[in-house]
Amino acid sequence: MREGPVARRLLRLVTALVLAFLLAPMVAVILLSFSPTELLALPPRGFSLRWYGELLDSARWMLAMKNSFVVAGATTVVATLLGTAAAVGLQLGRFRGKAVLVTILTLPMVTPYIVTAAAMFFAYSLVGLTGSLPGLVLAHTVVAVPFVVVSVLATLQTFDATLLRAAASLGASPATALIRIVVPNIWPGIAAGAIFAFATSLDEFVITLFMAGPGQFTLPRQMYASVREFLSPTILAAATMLFLCSLLFLLVSEALRVRAERRGRA
């Protein structure tokens, strides 16, 4: 479709403004996190790493960071293993009701987090899982695993099933074929899913607020508590670091996507 030059310029202007609206808050937070004073003024009057120093010196923030990475790491391992296996199973199986299975496995994505959090809080406390890191990992796995399933399923669409039959005709057991042939072919999808699982766990806040034991702080929870207590630029330094993590995840996942697309085309 061709629109007139005026319309096109207008559209591009709107797009630029919306994109600026999307990015401006993060840019402002990054700038403010280097502010030398507690004053939250833009443009910053000077440059200082003071708040990053405070962040790294603070036992509370460091503990939160450790908790966050332990939980996100464990969540990623569990979610990637279970999610990949299930996606491969869904692709391999020839039975009815597959759509129902996929829907069930992806239900945690469309359930409001607050409802998931409340439900888990009730149920997990009955079996002694609230307030423990394993319980938190379990909860995070539930909300992270659908992304792995979706991501691996998408890559599997481009996987040539005749390779499996060829392997079987050569005498390979299904398990061997799976590990030797399927996994090496779909690893970009697995990796993308794993990154998404990690990012989901690292960012997750609402479920953590309820499931994590009182005192078990993760980065988002520590950030929320600090914002409500006293707004210090240390929070902005933490936000910037979390943001840089997200940026890194985005770049890696994009690289993986490009790679998977090339492979799919080849």
Add this chain to the structure above:
Amino acid sequence: MRRLLGKLAGLAIGVFAAVMPAEARDLTVVAGGGALQDHMRRTLFSTFAGGPVVDTAYDYNVGPIRAMVQARNVTWDVVLVEAPDLIRGCEDGIFERIDYSVVDRGKFMPGGATTCGAGAIGWGVAVFYDEARHANGPATFQEFWDTQRFPGRRTLRRGARITLEAALMGDGVAPADVYRVLATPAGQARAFAALDRLRPNLVFWTGGQQPIELVNSGEVAYALGFVGRTANGIRAGARYNLRWSTLLYAYDSWAVVRGSANAAAAMRLIQHITEAGPVTELTKLWPINPATASVANDPDVRARNPLMMTNHQAGGLEINTEFWLEYGPDLEQRFASWVNR
């Protein structure tokens, strides 16, 4: 396939082992956080001879404590709790009974030693304003409600407790009659009607630091805020006029979470942190209002801290815990409904 499953199981177990909490847990004490807890750590917790103590903060929400007890995964030992939570939690068996063979019952102010709680520190709210901005301000709740004589915005706590008492006194009810009146439908209507009148000039605060910030920025002229924080502001040089005649106060208590593996040590810790020695040290760093009678009545302590609530408690109104346990759910709902209207 079996090998694959074995590997998966091994990995999963390894992961869970990695995130499982360590077995031996230090005695854990939990309070409201902030600067006060820093001072408590220095004077109360670190001076305990019965082993290492770690402390962490919470926001006075008891939901997680209930879940912890129900889940039999108790990671806290000693908690600083508000009076209504203490009583309800005690009736439900969320807190252990205080072992008064370890904790000396006689050292507390009257009412400070209950079944499940040992008196810790008092807190209160009172009207204050910045004298640099307002030479003359309300000294009673009736004046706080008088927007003709004292124009300008005011701030109250968002919530029924404290706010409804203030509203009734603002409407002319004597402090001694507040809870009797508030227990009647007519009295409740009267309190909300009083809030209605003030509403055009009213903002609510939720966090304890907000009244200070609102007064400092000039956003409100008069505030009902925590006396401890206001007193600290005055000690730091702010020109607040703190109206003790409007004091509403209560006491928090130390309690032991039911099922704590360290219950015996927790009792010894409570005995220690309510002793005159450490508590007196704490009063030197922070104008707390101890529930330990000998400290509260110590002329030296009182003279050193003219802004201590204990010095001004006589004219104040003690917040009625039993009243709020009974009427709280209903009035809080009604208050939320009113705020949302």
Add this chain to the structure above:
Amino acid sequence: MRRTNWLAALLIAPLMLLILGSFLLPVGFALFTAVADREVAATLPRTRAALAAWDGVGLPPEPAFAAMAQELGQALEDRRIGDMAQRLNFERTGMRGLLLRTARAAGRLEAPYAASMVALDARWGEGDTWLLVQRAGGPVTPLYLLRAMDLQRAPGGGVQAVAAEEALYRQLFWRTLGISLAVTALCVLLAYPVAYTIAKLSAPWSAVALMLVLIPFWSSVLVRSTAWFVLLQREGPVNQAMMALGLIDAPVQVVGTRIAVVVALVHVLLPFAVLPMHSVMKRLDGIYLRAAASLGANGVQRFLRVYLPMSMPGVLAGAAMVFLLAVGMYTAPALVGGDRDQMVAWFIAYFMNREVNWGMAAALSAYLLAMTGAAIGLARVLTGGVATIGGRA
């Protein structure tokens, strides 16, 4: 073939079990909590049994009084009276006081218990008090689901509205719906031109622009809500900039207003609208449009008759996703909203953490779940079942 299916089942089973055990069962349990009535049955079993045969006329028989007196005393002694007292007090204010007073006096009460209990407190002589206890015997109650809609059981049976000054939740749901719809509409309006432009941009620029959408998409909701909280402070950058530009004379209070909530939510959810629209538009073939042009349609007609309908699946998927996330949002309103801007999620958290009233938290969750279910259903119907609604992927 059979062997393959076995392998497939074996591969799917672990995750299925995980989702079943740690998600579906908990959600089911929560839904049951919304109607469960356990407290009286657990604390006063003999009283409940004695009341079972009572016809509700006048006062119950003496054994009910005796059982009540003994069980209340025992419950206080065993420290498990609070939950039951809170449950009955929630339905009728004042019950807590009555129950505890009676429990404390239990040792002094004696047969005939009816007489001595009425002497202790006249409320024991009212049939209503006993009806309340009888009805709370469980196993299920509509109490919480009714209350979460500002309704209650009428004294003579049937359902009536709660007093106007206690009404809260219907307005809360309307507000949640209103904010979510406004945010959805704004997101769709802003996202459409962006998705369209990106789909039309040539190679390197479209990728760059898409990346700019993906950056906020990947960064945490909490980080972005915090960013708005900072920017909109009274002494914050937005106010400073507006004052420097001469738009306002004095700082404006933005944090704590509905505007702040909507702005933050639009910011948080906008990428969820852009991405599905973009993926549909990218695939829209120029052929139909050229065909339309060759048939003499002008630009506006082509857009309205051809492009817009063809891009609708993307619009609907994006709108559904935004709405779905908005209705359940806790973080952004909690951070930047004020007294009158909190949504359902805030009250769920309040009942869980502060009031410790799990029945109410569960009832509100049930309605919230129903709202999201309806939204998904509607999106499916509108798109003829093709809308795939996913999270961030």
